[in-house]
Amino acid sequence: MWWVYAILSAFFASLTAIFAKIGITGVSSNLATAIRSIIILLVAWGIVFARSEYKGIPALSRHNLIYIVISGVATGLSWIFYFKALQIGKVTQVAPVDKLSVALTIVLSVIFLGESLTLKTAIGAVLIIIGTVILIFE
Known part of the structure; x- marks a missing residue:
């Protein structure tokens, strides 16, 4: 069942690239990222409250919180750089190069997660990695 969620994630990520490219025309990429972040915040907390998952907050350990915060910082930086790249590049180049994260994640999961x-x-x-290099230097 995990793959259904992964495919949905890929589908919505592709829509993100298309809609973002259209939406950032003439707009600061940082402002666009900030607005997008507010929407994501509202949607995520709406789901948490609708499913009563907020009750799990007291069970979060310091370890959980540290790594969730670090993950949030990494996500924020990823979005900022992604929107800037979309603003000045083609979606057909930026989106696939962004997916270099898949190869990097594989390497890092072996190194850090064993x-x-x-x-x-x-x-x-x-x-x-080869495909990314070809796209960058086409």
Whole structure:
């Protein structure tokens, strides 16, 4: 079932690129990111309250909070750089290069999380890296 959510994530990420490119015309990419962040904040908290998941807040450990905050900072920086890239580049270049994150995540998950690296996954990561280099230097 995880793959259904992953496909939905990919679908909405693709819509994000298209709508963002249209929406940032003549607008500061940082302002656009800030507005987008408010919308995401409202949607995420709306879901949390609708499902009564806010009751889990007291169970969060210091460890949970530290890494969730660090993840949030990384996400924010990713969005800022993504919107800036979209503002000055083509969606057909920016979106695929952004997906270099997939290959980087594979490498980092092996290094930091101790996840195993299969030959199939390694080949996929290498192909993503090669494709990214081709897109950057076309």
